[in-house]
Amino acid sequence: MIRLLFFIFFPSLILASDMVLVKGGNYNPIFVKEKIVRVANFFIDETPVTNQEFLSFVKKNPQWKKSNAKPLFVDSNYLKHWKSDEEVGDKSLNKSPVVNVSWFSAKAYCEWQGKQLPTIDEWEYLAQFGPADNSKDVKNLILEWYSQETPKKLPNVKSTFKNKFGVWDVHGLIWEWNYDFNTTFVTGESRGDSALDKSMFCGSGSVGAADASDYASFMRFGFRSSLKGNYTVANLGFRCVKGEK
Amino acid sequence: MKNLLAIFFLISAFYVHAGDIKGQEEAILTDAPEVPAPITRKNPTKVIVHLETKEVKKRMADGVEYLFWTFGGSVPGKFIRVREGDEVEFHLQNHPSSKMPHNIDLHAVTGPGGGAASSFTAPGHASVFSFKTLNPGLYVYHCATAPVGMHIANGMYGLILVEPKDGLPKVDREYYVMQSEFYTKGKNGQKGFQLFSEEKAVKEQPEYVVFNGSVGALAGDKAIKAKVGEKVRLYVGNGGPNLVSSFHVIGEIFDKVYIEGGLKTINENVQTTLVPPGGSAMVEFKVEVPGTFIIVDHSIFRTFNKGSLGMLKVEGPEDKIIYSGKTADEVYLPVEASMIHKEDQTMVSNELGKKVFENTCMACHQADGKGLEDAFPPLAKSDFLNANKKRAIQIVLGGKEGKITVNGVKWDGVMPPQELGDEEIAAAINYVYSSWGNKGYKVTPAEVKAERAKLKK
Amino acid sequence: MKVFLLCALFFHLSLQAKDLPGDSLYQIESKWSTQDGREIELKDLQGKPTILAMVYFSCKYVCPIIISSIQNLESKLTKKNRNQTQVVLISFDPEKDTPEAMAAYALKAKLDTKRWILMTNKKEDKIRELAAALSFKYEKKGEGDYTHSFMIFILDKDGVIKAKIDSASQDKAVLVDALNKLSL
Secondary structure, eight states: OHHHHHHHHOTHHHHSOOEEEEOOEEEOOTTSTTOOEEEOOEEEESSOOBHHHHHHHHHHOGGGSTTTOOTTTOOTTTTTTSSBTTBOOOGGGTTSBOOSOOHHHHHHHHHHTTOBOOOHHHHHHHHTOOOTTOOSOHHHHHHHHHTSOOOSSOOOTTSSOBOTTSOBOSSSSOEEOOTTGGGOOOOSOGGGTTSOOTTTEEOSSOOOOSOTTOHHHHHHHHHHHTOOTTOOOTTEEOOOEEEOO | OHHHHHHHHHHHHHHHHHHSOOOEEEOOOBOTTOOOOOOOOSSOOEEEEEEEEEEEEEEEETTEEEEEEEESSSSSOOBEEEETTOEEEEEEEEOTTOSSOBOOEETTOOSGGGGTTTOOBOTTOEEEEEEEOOSOEEEEEEOOOSSHHHHHHTTOEEEEEEEOTTOOOOOSEEEEEEEEEEOBSSOTTOOEEEOBOHHHHHHTOOSEEEETTSTTTTSGGGOEEEETTOEEEEEEEEEESSOOEEEEETTOOEEEEEGGGOSSOEEEEESEEEEOTTEEEEEEEEOOSOEEEEEEESSHHHHHHHOOEEEEEEESOOOTTTOOOOOOOOOOOOSSGGGSOOOOSSOOOHHHHHHHIIIIIHHHHOTTSOOBTTTBOOOTTOHHHHHOHHHHHHHHHHOEEEEEEETTEEEEEEEOOOOOOHHHHHHHHHHHHTSTTOOOOOOOHHHHHHHHHHHHO | OHHHHHHHHHHHHHHHHSOOOTTOGGGSOOOEEETTSOEEOGGGGTTSOEEEEEEOTTOOSSHHHHHHHHHHHHHTSOHHHHHHOEEEEEESOTTTOOHHHHHHHHHHTTOOTTTEEEEEOSOHHHHHHHHHHHTOOEEEOSTTOEEEEOOEEEEOTTSOEEEEEOSTTSOTHHHHHHHHHHTO
16 A cells, blocks of 8 residues: 555556665774764665666756766766667567666666665675575685676666665676765775865875775775766666665 | 077977877787887877776686676776877776776876776776876786675786886887786686685685686797797786786797886896785896797796696707707616616627516526515526417516416416617626526517517517 | 836846756755845856855864965956856855855955855755755764865856865965956
8 A cells, every 4th residue: 555655656666676684783894994884774776777777867867868967967978778769679689787877867767766876885795695595605706707798789678686675786796886985085096095185185094995805895985986976887787675664 | 598598498499398298099908918009209299098807708718708897898998008208098998798896006006096996897887097107118907896806806907017208129029918817716627617716716716826817827829939040029927816927938048037017127038036015026038949949937837737838939040059959869767787878689698687587587586596485486497488489478578477387386476567779688688598497598788679579569 | 017017027038048058056946045135046156157155154273264265366367357256155064154154254254245245055955956056065063163175166157167276275366367267
């Protein structure tokens, strides 16, 4: 009954992916030594947003069509793998994660659904969990993905693994946008990153990684820091979250 | 006086003129082992470099594939050649198919991070920054995106040569050789697609140590070439990430080594030079004789077990004085009497025979030839031995297993083949036949040789 | 008559807001609270060259340097150009930087409130959007402290970024040049 009401108020949710509940807990952020962050419970999309799902968003929000979207919000590669404004084109891509989307467009999609992009804390907390059946160590899984080429066609969602909360493809399919992606103070001059460059950033403390050997997590921070809000990348997509309340 | 002044102004104008940046050009970049042609212009210019970072699946060794992270599509990255005083406009382009952001630290750059902070680039994007080449020399460049070790370990390094104002001395051949290691989960040679092993990288235990990015990249039909009499210069880099190279060309001596890629300290007549990771060296040598010269890291197990083996093939006329090749092939027997070498088809001295018997046969058949009960058959007055001379030779050469009867006694043992030359066997058998009441047959080295040939078939 | 005037005003305003260039910052739609209690849209800033920075007013270290850098920058302009330029300081700490707090700060720092606008947004995600459009990084640490970039921007009349510095050690001349060009 509540679900029905939900769908009446948020018709967009009918087409959206299901959400699952992630039980919160503690995690140790890689860039802050000896600090424990407590993440509250949250709902998250079971899978990344697919091309088909993003298409229904674009149809209802024409300002996000390929030909309409403004350079402030998307770069010139926005949805370049789509045939046209309102056609994905290749049907086999319908259920694969939408990529070539910017932070602004991803954020707009989530807001259209009454949701938001996951924060880095929420994502990093979730990133700790590997396959529910413990078939593989999560770090190895990630490092393997880094060692492989990006396939020309991305496989469908639900093609990698499901974690204990029922969330699919947290690793091994695509990179994903975070709400506060622009809080990572890795400058690109990574040799100097262990001490905050005070001429570039105001703030106390060092940003040395707590575990410098955790390459798997390191890479995510490195990748995030190279991004700008209007960037689109061929292997970067997203999904949405909602608080428990 | 006026003339002098005029000349002075002319000359100074020339120098000022020569120091100004003139025009611009697109840099020509090459893949190892080739290098761009030497620079001929006499003044600095604006050089535009476009370098693409790309993650490419390629051969590491036969049957072994790896996902290399590259500058320009190969390991090592493109060779960049500029001149002291140039202003370089550097475009770092990260291919859209890349998974990782990349950047570049050029050791030739004077500035924060060597360019790293200004070139941090997400996949599908490009960064532009400029620098002036203040110092001449041969410099390494590499990716410096965190974690730096992994980016370098996957192949992100190359060389940039900043020629001094007056250029380098002319040589006939120039080549680009860069050593590096790879750390794979599977062992060296394990077939299939290999993944990066962080553990082995931290332990500094590579599975592959190679020149120019893969096993055999500089070998066989991919060897670098020269002609007899030519002066060869190698621009040698070491991408690491961990190991120092002991760079050596077998059969050659480096006439000149520009130590550590700098221009001031030039050593001469060097056999092996050190090239540190993140460092370089230039070596020059004149090739005097033809042949295949093996390029190695003299930490030798890396060469023969991990792949750091390259080849320089030199063609041209031989010079027997410098190197003659093999002129003789001799037998060397460290036994006293046989120092007197006799290619003699006839009898061999009894003395030799006795010596060989005492050194080799006596242990089992005993000094009096009587053998050992239940262990070794007798040779003294042996009906088995005296019945067949040829068989005796065959047994010494090839050994014997199985049942025999000697003087009515059954034997079932094993005699191993004897590792002796034709002369020694003939001498020993003669000694036996002429002792202890045996029949006195004579055996020649030629007969032994003939039986040996039959055995080999 | 009043209605007619009102309609004309709305019409005029909406005309002004039309046709923002595709890379104009002012395309981000939201209500921002200023130090004098107004609620404005970013497109209301259209019409003048702008010096813009993101700060927070309880910041003890770098933000005062940013602000004094801007004042220094202004002093390098001709009087005419200065009068045509507006300065916009956007706070990413809406909790502490209420309109009253911002007004108090402006007073204390002796800012020319005729041309300096201090503002913030009750919706954190709109601040996040603006920061993303500026490639400005900020993160809340404990106890009301923030880690953030050091950046100063020059925007043209339509809110397009014409120049910026992203480090305290950079030469501010590039900003002065850009402003002079815009005031021509």
